[in-house]
Amino acid sequence: MRRTGVVGLGAYVEDLTAVIAGARQRWPSVRLILLGHSMGGLVALGLAVRPHVAIDGLVLSAPAACPPAISKVQMAVGKALSRVAPNVGVSRLPLNRISRDPAVVDAYNNDPLVFRTPIRARLGSEMIATMGRVDAALPAMRIPLLVMQ
Secondary structure, three states: OOOOOOOOOHHHHHHHHHHHHHHHHHOOOOOOEEEEEOHHHHHHHHHHOOOOOOOOEEEEEOOOOOOOOOOHHHHHHHHHHHHHOOOOEEEOOOHHHOOOOHHHHHHHHOOOOOOOOOEEHHHHHHHHHHHHHHHHHHHHOOOOEEEEO
């Protein structure tokens, strides 16, 4: 699979569930606080809103949890592309708006680990669908939560 290629965001949540189960088995008496940043924050939320979640708390750093401001037409086109051309790039992250501090923006843009290519249609569609599921399930979430935006 290509980098950022995804069949469903649920696969990330399932992988995270397996990692947490392994940690719980290895360190059963240790409190487990999950940290999720950006898209990882969305994956962490996807796990945290499930019933019988195996974490003791959740910390989110700039979570990708709010749907982007796009039109219904763009949403429909993105969904269709997700099915017929899942790997086509549909949107770029505004890397110049990562911070108001020019030095931070420069450091971020010169980091070789920063993803710069457009978000693929399937990943974008899956993220937006997960944002909707998380939003609907948040009122029932019963674990301590810290959000840093």
